[in-house]
Amino acid sequence: MTTELLNVEQLRTHFYTEKGTVTAVDDVSFTIHEGEIVGLVGESGCGKSVTSQSIMRLYDEYMVEYEGKIEFNGDNLLNYPIKKMQKIRGDAISMIFQDPLSSLNPVFTIGKQIAEPLMLHHKKSKKEAYERAVELLALTGIPSPEKRVHEYPHQLSGGMRQRAMIAVTLACEPKLLIADEPTTALDVTIQAQILNLMRDLNKKLQMGIIFITHDLGVVAELCDRVMVMYLGQIVEEADVKTLFEQPLHPYTRGLIKSIPQMTGERKSELSVIKGNVPSLTNKPKGCRFSTRCEFADEKCIEEMPPLKTHSDTKKVRCWHYEEIIAREEGGHVHASST
Amino acid sequence: MGIYILKRIVSLLPVLFVVSVVIFGIVHLTPGDPASYMLGEEASPEQVNELREELGLNDPIPVQYLNWLGGVVQGDFGDSYFMNQSVLDAIFSHIGPTLSLAIVAEIIALSISIPIGIVAAIKRGTATDQSVMVVSLMGMAIPSFLLALFLALIFGVQLGWLPVAGYQPLSNGLWNHLQYLILPAISLGAIQAALIARMTRASMLEVLNTDYIKMARSKGMKERTVIYSHALKNAFLPILTVIGATFGALVTGAVVTETIFNIPGIGQLIINSIERRDYTIIQGIVLFVTLIYVTINLIIDLLYGFIDPRVRLDSK
Ligand SMILES: Nc1ncnc2c1ncn2[C@@H]1O[C@H](COP(=O)(O)OP(=O)(O)O)[C@@H](O)[C@H]1O
Ligand code: SF4
Ligand SMILES: [Mg+2]
Numbered sequence: 001m002t003t004e005l006l007n008v009e010q011l012r013t014h015f016y017t018e019k020g021t022v023t024a025v026d027d028v029s030f031t032i033h034e035g036e037i038v039g040l041v042g043e044s045g046c047g048k049s050v051t052s053q054s055i056m057r058l059y060d061e062y063m064v065e066y067e068g069k070i071e072f073n074g075d076n077l078l079n080y081p082i083k084k085m086q087k088i089r090g091d092a093i094s095m096i097f098q099d100p101l102s103s104l105n106p107v108f109t110i111g112k113q114i115a116e117p118l119m120l121h122h123k124k125s126k127k128e129a130y131e132r133a134v135e136l137l138a139l140t141g142i143p144s145p146e147k148r149v150h151e152y153p154h155q156l157s158g159g160m161r162q163r164a165m166i167a168v169t170l171a172c173e174p175k176l177l178i179a180d181e182p183t184t185a186l187d188v189t190i191q192a193q194i195l196n197l198m199r200d201l202n203k204k205l206q207m208g209i210i211f212i213t214h215d216l217g218v219v220a221e222l223c224d225r226v227m228v229m230y231l232g233q234i235v236e237e238a239d240v241k242t243l244f245e246q247p248l249h250p251y252t253r254g255l256i257k258s259i260p261q262m263t264g265e266r267k268s269e270l271s272v273i274k275g276n277v278p279s280l281t282n283k284p285k286g287c288r289f290s291t292r293c294e295f296a297d298e299k300c301i302e303e304m305p306p307l308k309t310h311s312d313t314k315k316v317r318c319w320h321y322e323e324i325i326a327r328e329e330g331g332h333v334h335a336s337s338t
Numbered sequence: 339m340g341i342y343i344l345k346r347i348v349s350l351l352p353v354l355f356v357v358s359v360v361i362f363g364i365v366h367l368t369p370g371d372p373a374s375y376m377l378g379e380e381a382s383p384e385q386v387n388e389l390r391e392e393l394g395l396n397d398p399i400p401v402q403y404l405n406w407l408g409g410v411v412q413g414d415f416g417d418s419y420f421m422n423q424s425v426l427d428a429i430f431s432h433i434g435p436t437l438s439l440a441i442v443a444e445i446i447a448l449s450i451s452i453p454i455g456i457v458a459a460i461k462r463g464t465a466t467d468q469s470v471m472v473v474s475l476m477g478m479a480i481p482s483f484l485l486a487l488f489l490a491l492i493f494g495v496q497l498g499w500l501p502v503a504g505y506q507p508l509s510n511g512l513w514n515h516l517q518y519l520i521l522p523a524i525s526l527g528a529i530q531a532a533l534i535a536r537m538t539r540a541s542m543l544e545v546l547n548t549d550y551i552k553m554a555r556s557k558g559m560k561e562r563t564v565i566y567s568h569a570l571k572n573a574f575l576p577i578l579t580v581i582g583a584t585f586g587a588l589v590t591g592a593v594v595t596e597t598i599f600n601i602p603g604i605g606q607l608i609i610n611s612i613e614r615r616d617y618t619i620i621q622g623i624v625l626f627v628t629l630i631y632v633t634i635n636l637i638i639d640l641l642y643g644f645i646d647p648r649v650r651l652d653s654k
Contacts, residue, residue: 053552056556058552058555058556082561086558086559086560087558088558089555089556089557089558090556090557090558090559091558094556094557095553095556097549097552097553097556099549102548102549102550103549103550103552103553104550104553105550105553105554105568105572106550106572106646106647106648107571107572107645107646107647108568108571116557116559117557117558120557120558120559121558152647152648154647154648165553168553168557
């Protein structure tokens with residue numbers, strides 16, 4: 001087994017808002033190993049971004065409270081003073097955001113934005129940093145990088161911008177890269193290119209990647225392991241293969257069913273999970289998914305299921321998953337009412 | 339770039355033309371004229387009419403306008419009816435105090451308002467933020483003449499720290515010059531400071547919420563760098579617009595302040611000239627102030643392009 005890079009234990013993230021305190025991440029535990037690509041999936045609003053930004057402690061400290069442990073190379077980041085945290089950010093851990101246009105500073109050149117962390121963390125001179133910036137842009141596959149370093153974000157195309165942002169995050173060769181929906185804002189062909197790039201870089205630089213997406217199709221292509229998140233909790237964790245072969249949690253099953261299938265020329269009818277994610281101020285008392293689950297019973301509504309280890313590689317948070325699978329294998333699966 | 343500036347300057351001409359028509363119309367259509375003022379109250383209507391004839395004031399207004407405009411485009415704004423001076427000489431001998439006052443007021447306003455706007459944004463929702471908001475609201479609400487009287491009373495009369503009124507040119511020494519300007523500059527700049535502080539706060543708040551600020555933090559940038567480099571450069575654009583608009587207001591708003599503090603600037607000149615219907619001076623000052631106004635806005639626009647690369651491209 002490879003070495004542990006990040007170990008998150010019982011993480012809870014509470015925000016102080018005008019409507020009172022809300023808990024956006026609620027008892028999340030997981031481990032990332034060196035060089036591993038782990039997917040974090042779930043519908044929007046499930047707490048994927050909050051989880052990832054909590055790891056880097058990016059929220060205003062007086063608006064947020066973290067509980068639990070975020071161990072990186074054995075140190076609990078939650079105990080770090082902010083100055084020490086700043087040394088980790090952009091150096092050992094860095095982050096790619098969803099929208100490259102809004103995430104790159106419009107008034108700075110691409111070169112400056114890549115050079116900044118190098119000058120800060122690696123004490124490179126301005127000249128060295130810009131030279132490295134050109135190399136990094138080349139590494140991400142941007143044509144004529146010597147020219148691009150002097151350009152501003154608005155002068156690049158969408159795909160190019162995302163590559164530039166990847167170059168920024170790779171500058172200091174992080175051990176852990178958190179990519180928060182890096183392809184959602186891009187069109188399909190560019191999405192595929194960026195995924196290839198991430199795969200290459202992962203092999204070349206041996207960095208661990210947390211890949212956040214709401215698209216299970218992308219996970220199937222890229223990741224080694226997957227964590228499925230629902231309303232602030234991890235409801236299922238598995239290696240990619242078994243997740244698709246045998247999803248355990250009703251929510252995961254719903255997600256897989258809703259992946260668009262290309263059948264011949266036409267997309268098959270999408271089945272979507274009924275209902276909406278409840279708001280953080282209105283969370284169900286028992287199983288978080290009980291308001292939308294077709295198998296929900298009295299127990300589900302009253303009691304929250306624990307995250308249970310099903311096998312070496314699989315964990316699941318559901319009271320009835322065994323019965324549900326058994327029923328299915330016995331061929332008694334009820335046709336979904338949709 | 340040169341062509342762009344030239345284009346912008348040319349585009350200002352229509353503005354100046356319209357202003358010249360409007361001010362000429364207003365001046366010539368309001369009752370009273372320089373002739374009757376020159377001759378005093380005892381003069382008979384015949385005498386007044388004779389003088390009007392002599393001064394060309396009986397010509398049709400469009401003709402008078404064209405005569406005047408003909409001079410203006412050649413740089414001749416005419417002569418004052420009362421002072422033994424050309425209009426330009428009169429303006430230049432009064433513009434110094436006004437510009438000094440405006441600049442000192444702007445410097446005081448900026449050096450207070452931008453820092454407190456930034457602090458309020460960083461500490462949004464706290465007592466500090468709320469005090470900034472309340473004080474700036476007061477700054478906007480209090481009439482500048484009241485503030486002027488108040489300041490003169492406390493710092494001039496009661497404490498005796500600064501002169502109550504008067505003016506000394508820069509050639510008499512920097513401190514001599516400044517000490518007469520501080521109180522008027524504060525009373526004149528208070529509204530500006532309040533507006534700029536609020537704009538700084540609002541603009542910073544918006545920028546601090548953007549993804550690129552989060553990104554800057556995620557790169558490990560120190561909070562100081564995040565705020566003063568990444569955020570402020572973006573937040574500065576709307577602030578700059580307010581600065582431009584308010585600097586023009588400083589020049590025009592100086593009328594009241596100059597009167598209270600007895601500063602021999604454009605404000606006093608125009609008040610005296612209106613009183614005695616010194617047409618050419620009034621017209622000259624209004625055109626001149628308009629020119630200052632549009633020039634400042636042009637400079638602001640150019641600065642915009644300098645700060646924001648997106649604007650730079652669009653203007654090509
Ligand atoms: N700064 C914040 N303050 C309060 N609530 C927040 C904040 N950021 C996110 N949330 C809430 O946390 C929940 C999870 O959001 P997020 O992690 O962004 O979802 P996603 O899975 O789509 O990335 C949402 O309900 C969101 O409204
Ligand atoms: S615990 Fe109950 S409600 Fe929750 S997912 Fe399992 S069956 Fe559905
Ligand atoms: Mg998100």
